[in-house]
Amino acid sequence: MKKSIEIPDCDYTKEPVLVTPNGQTPNHTLYLSNIDDQRFLRFSIRYLYLYKRSVAPATLRASLSAVLREYYPLAGRLRAVGGDSEKLELDCNGEGALFVEASSAISVDQFLDGSQRPNKSWRKLLYRLDSQNFISIPPLVIQVTHLRCGGMILCTALSHSLIDGIGTAQFLQAWAHITSKPNSSLPIHPFHGRNVLKPRIPLQITSAHSEFTCHATQQPASSLLDQFLRCEELVPVSVTFTPSQILQLKKLCIPSLKCTSFEALAAHVWRSWAVALDLPFSLRVKLLFSVNARSRLKPELPKGFYGNGFVLGCAESAVEELVGSNERYGVELVKEAKESVSDERVRSLIDLIEEKRGSPDLSASLVISQWSKLGLEELDFGEGRPLHMGSLASEIYCLFLPVVGDFHAFTVLMSVPEKVAEKFEQYLKV
Incomplete structure (x- = not known):
């Protein structure tokens, strides 16, 4: 490491x-x-x-x-x-x-x-x-x-x-x-x-919003996973994916399924996480990731809007299917979660929060935050671009970070329990 x-x-x-x-x-x-x-x-x-x-x-x-x-x-x-x-x-x-x-x-x-x-x-x-x-x-x-x-x-x-x-x-x-x-x-x-982005009058909750839903039948298992992640010493794992390695992941899904670099990498990280943690096959796990809703709203959010203009995409699977299937399976779930974000789904979420003030269910979830492809690594205050751009700390969330000098590369940074860190890193490497 x-x-x-x-x-x-x-x-x-x-x-x-x-x-x-x-x-x-x-x-x-x-x-x-x-x-x-x-x-x-x-x-x-x-x-x-x-x-x-x-x-x-x-x-x-x-x-x-x-x-x-x-x-x-x-x-x-x-x-x-x-x-x-x-x-x-x-x-x-x-x-x-x-x-x-x-x-x-x-x-x-x-x-x-x-x-x-x-x-x-x-x-x-x-x-x-x-x-x-x-x-x-x-x-x-x-x-x-x-x-x-x-x-x-x-x-x-x-x-x-x-x-x-x-x-x-x-x-x-x-x-x-x-x-x-x-x-x-x-x-x-x-x-x-x-x-x-104000709520509607009257409120209209028209979507299921699975990112907020915890399955009662699996609460004991998901609670044990949550306790395990919180009680164990966490160490950061960092793996950089070059454009050619991303292409390798994408090739596992073609010719019939086209996917973006994010979709391929997100599915790969999710699967590697489930395998490394050796999760029970019966447990249902989620992948939560930010989806930019600016252009999906009607009308679109104005240019220059800098408030929170994203919602969480939510892919969900039983561990048995996630780790037992090929890469294409996870990518299809990620694509479906992304494509489900529409104007109506965002409006429904706003109304749901107004009514219930709930929070996403994180008990058996991997959360990915996308920091790459935003131009964060190009910040030049007059003395040149940064030699390194990244996170100040490594938390339990997974970050997709930009790679200085290579717009199409990604660095995956995530903290996991120390006893599974090396195994997680090995599963991540293409």
Whole structure:
């Protein structure tokens, strides 16, 4: 398995500062959709970028202030509606994003050498706030860590209750654009409104929404799996798939079934996960993955919409069929789950959340979050593109990460129980 790197304590020589928009911005309350404020999205999306050369902190703060004039909700604060923590809204008060400077004794080469396997020490690269709860944390937190060789690590944390993966890429690209070309206009202007995703009156729940449904007959087995994943020591497994390896997976499904790279790889990871964990054949397992709903809605979401515009696709199978069948079986389930996402299904989900405030069933599920193909790895603040782009931490969710320099490659990063990590890695490798 690939080695990791232990991050020493960062040296904070300056106090954190709040960076506010550099001009007058609207002061109002922003409605958050039911997709935005789902409980399972109440965390920050945390990215890590490694650069060979540092950008002056004053330059980054100035450009951040400029981009926050456009993305002013990210300078606001979340709050519960009427004291009810079930529903959130955003106070667009311009309070500011938290910006932190630090330094570290490591070098770019040292970090790059162990960059494929995050560990808990990496969390030192993002300033930790003493907060009672998620709501009290600023929606945008940034730490710039200067390395001894002149490079830098940039870590960002963006509230998932306000923004999704596509939205984070849009915002970060806007920030980098203003930093490197301060006198130019943004290529995409943000669309802030979420009212297009309000529930219907009356509510109309017209779909089954299997991603929210737990089968009562298998609760004991799925509960044991959940306990196993939570109690065992988890270690990250990271495997990079080249375009030729992705093509190998896709060839297992042709000529009669055409599939995308994501569909082929998602099915392969799901099957490898079930085999490595040696799950009971009778257990029904799910694969949950984000599906961009922007163009599936009628009308489509406006260009520049950066809120949560995705829903979870849900493929489901008995373990016996998933591991006993060929790759084509899983790919067909993934394709079917993707294709089922329609305007009506999204509207039905919004109405379901309004009525029940439920959360997805994660007890016997593999969750994949797609970070590749968003352009996240192209972030250039004027000193070149990153040498590495990835996650600040490795959690139980599976991430499909971009590979710097190869748009068509994927890195799969996922934490699994230590006793099955090597087996999972071997099953993953094509």
